[in-house]
Amino acid sequence: MEVVDKSKVYFVGAGPGDPELITLKGYRILQQADVVIYAGSLINPELLNYCKPEAECHDSAYLHLQQIIQLMVDGIHNDKLVVRLQTGDLSLYGSVREQGEELAKQEIGFRCIAGVSSFLGAAAELGAEYTVPEVSQSLIITRMAGRTPTPELESLELFARHQTSMAIFLSVKGIAAVVDKLVTGGYPTDTPVSVVYKATWPDCQVVKGTLADIARKVTDAGIQKTALILVGRFLGEEYHYSKLYDAEFCHEYR
Known part of the structure; x- marks a missing residue:
């Protein structure tokens, strides 16, 4: 099992919709998350049931890029495990690069967990x-x-x-x-x-x-x-x- 690094943001591919089609690695990281930023218009909300009760869950459908980045930065600076939960697999139409570029400006790294497209x-x-x-x-x-x-x-x-x-x-x-x-x-x-x-x-x-x-x-x-x-x-x-x-x-x- 991967030991998480709270100094990085975890981008997790949530799969195509069925909450059982998230990868086991993604599921385990989501279980540990303190802050979850999810694409509310696309993500099955049942996936949030895997989060611990005290996790902060933010729907990014109503946020612009800088607001999303600020949530990530605040979480990392407060020693929280931050997960960006995105639909399908991150490598297709996922906008990971632009988020990664903004995080790099804040000297924050990220890790990608593959999903099912x-x-x-x-x-x-x-x-x-x-x-x-x-x-x-x-x-x-x-x-x-x-x-x-x-x-x-x-x-x-x-x-x-x-x-x-x-x-x-x-x-x-x-x-x-x-x-x-x-x-x-x-x-x-x-x-x-x-x-x-x-x-x-x-x-x-x-x-x-x-x-x-x-x-x-x-x-x-x-x-x-x-x-x-x-x-x-x-x-x-x-x-x-x-x-x-x-x-x-x-x-x-x-």
Whole structure:
């Protein structure tokens, strides 16, 4: 078990929603936390039940960056274990770097505890594999440009040329525009699509279709946020067995 260092802020990936999908390490650190700053609009509040009763819990949905940093600094200066609880895994759309940069100005370090990303939770809800032998062996994780722009070479149209598996974050509100860009880029209109709303939460909802009809189905379902758009032939019927467990295949690892 890791011995915590109260001189550092612990960034903990909370998982996609199901409170049992936090890692064991993250759970143990959350149990010890004195100050917890959590993304209230995205974090399942049941996770806070793992905290000790006297822990200070702050919902960052109503705070700007400097207020969040000040809570961290105050906690560290008062010899408290500070946890920043963020949805999914910290490495995807987590804004950890900007928080780390601000902490560095205060000569405070941080430690990251990996979490389960929602793109993994969404695949689990579907019972799907992103990497299907002879169908797709790559996964593109991206988002449509919005208030946060994307680099020119990372447009949906350019990514669509690969016609590989794709998980699109933070874009469901513009589902019609997403479809248009994917089709323009090269995906056929019969490409399977699944939109997974709040993957692993009790109110998870899955909408399935193709690029030809998914925008209408998502609009009819009233889904406008907190959903992933999964695109690609990995969602279709085509499948080929891998060589991993082939009786005639020579294995180094199995």
